[in-house]
Amino acid sequence: MQHFRCLYDVEDANMASRRGNTKTHLQSDKYSVLLPTYNERENLPLIVWLLVKYFGESGYNYEIIVIDDGSPDGTLQIAEQLQKIYGSDKIILRPRAQKLGLGTAYIHGVKHATGNFVIIMDADLSHHPKFIPQFIEKQKEGGYDLVSGTRYSGDGGVYGWDLRRKLISRGANFVTQVLLRPGASDLTGSFRLYKKEVLEKLVERCVSKGYVFQMEMIVRARQLDCTIGEVPISFVDRVYGESKLGGNEIVSFLKGLLTLFATT
Amino acid sequence: MSHHTFRHRGVIKVRCLFESGGFCHSYFTLLCPIILCTMTKLLEWVFGVSLIGIAWGLVTFDLLDLQLPPQYKDVAWPMPIYLLVVFGCYSLATVGYRVATFNDCEDAAKELQAQIKEAKGELKKKGLKM
Numbered sequence A: 001m002q003h004f005r006c007l008y009d010v011e012d013a014n015m016a017s018r019r020g021n022t023k024t025h026l027q028s029d030k031y032s033v034l035l036p037t038y039n040e041r042e043n044l045p046l047i048v049w050l051l052v053k054y055f056g057e058s059g060y061n062y063e064i065i066v067i068d069d070g071s072p073d074g075t076l077q078i079a080e081q082l083q084k085i086y087g088s089d090k091i092i093l094r095p096r097a098q099k100l101g102l103g104t105a106y107i108h109g110v111k112h113a114t115g116n117f118v119i120i121m122d123a124d125l126s127h128h129p130k131f132i133p134q135f136i137e138k139q140k141e142g143g144y145d146l147v148s149g150t151r152y153s154g155d156g157g158v159y160g161w162d163l164r165r166k167l168i169s170r171g172a173n174f175v176t177q178v179l180l181r182p183g184a185s186d187l188t189g190s191f192r193l194y195k196k197e198v199l200e201k202l203v204e205r206c207v208s209k210g211y212v213f214q215m216e217m218i219v220r221a222r223q224l225d226c227t228i229g230e231v232p233i234s235f236v237d238r239v240y241g242e243s244k245l246g247g248n249e250i251v252s253f254l255k256g257l258l259t260l261f262a263t264t
Numbered sequence B: 001m002s003h004h005t006f007r008h009r010g011v012i013k014v015r016c017l018f019e020s021g022g023f024c025h026s027y028f029t030l031l032c033p034i035i036l037c038t039m040t041k042l043l044e045w046v047f048g049v050s051l052i053g054i055a056w057g058l059v060t061f062d063l064l065d066l067q068l069p070p071q072y073k074d075v076a077w078p079m080p081i082y083l084l085v086v087f088g089c090y091s092l093a094t095v096g097y098r099v100a101t102f103n104d105c106e107d108a109a110k111e112l113q114a115q116i117k118e119a120k121g122e123l124k125k126k127g128l129k130m
């Protein structure tokens, strides 16, 4: 459907400019997708295929930056094959020799992004690329500095979570909302679209690691008076590979929350 | 004598500031939001809780000797516990409701499974070796 809109805009430029310059946006905006991977050999081809599919259908300009941290399962070799299939202008590899963590993976990736917008998502298929066109439209609609996917409002939701996990998730979210009042409903989700310069500014200020990093990004965004848009997403638990939500993670979450509470 | 004029001048000065150009007014309207914005969330909570605490102390112990009717005191003294209980109930109800209405995205999972199959087929055709 979006396809037709592009053609239509070419035919009737007048109309397009009245609707907010859709045509020029489509040509000048570029979206860099950052995919941090660690042992995602099964998921990476699938997520890339989906990204190519949805970006192809919607006609936006894009690139996919894969940041692999020396996965022992050979994710990088798969990524190299994908690069051959889809072209080195679309698939860009920025591997690092060892596992240095998610936060620094983003910093590393942004440095190499050539788009004016950056999309951050997990490579484990829990973030579905079908939502990206909605993110982009939402961003254009309000000129937002960042658009965050949310599992907690509207049609958003999860799949494959038992009652315990839902309770922890909702409870943690409630406490966080009460303590930090961040102006966004999903703080720990990491499916987001940023204006590139905003992301750079935020990343520079963030000090925490792991889970808390996502939360800090939103809190810092509120501090800097960034505008935030939200798109409900469905979060499907990873099908392949290992998950790691344990007691340890809850403790580090609480520590991070209290640190942000006291310092921001 | 000189002391007196000094004080007098001081008063005039302050009054001038209030009346001419509204310096104090703009100073405060500028400063207050800055203070409130730069406060950490922790400080905001401390600030809010102490305001409530002071109001509660004033009424319960009649610190200002206002000779309030005794009914005021009766209502005021259990207020903190009452507020805590209300907040606790609100929290439990909210979290409970949200857990119960947390969407299960069955369709999204099914769609993804179908797409995984399609993707695998197509990637194989394109020569990807898993």
Ligand SMILES: Nc1nc2c(ncn2[C@@H]2O[C@H](COP(=O)(O)OP(=O)(O)OP(=O)(O)O)[C@@H](O)[C@H]2O)c(=O)[nH]1
Residues within 6 Å of the ligand: A035, A036, A037, A038, A039, A040, A067, A068, A069, A099, A100, A101, A102, A105, A121, A122, A123, A124, A126, A238, A242, A243, A244, A245
């Ligand atoms: N480059 C890099 N990527 C990482 C690292 N740790 C995790 N990732 C990737 O970051 C994304 C999110 O990590 P996940 O393991 O899915 O973490 P999660 O979503 O919190 O937890 P589960 O999905 O339940 O396992 C995935 O795409 C991982 O492959 C890391 O140290 N370096």
Ligand SMILES: [Mg+2]
Residues within 6 Å of the ligand: A122, A124, A126, A238
């Ligand atoms: Mg995940």
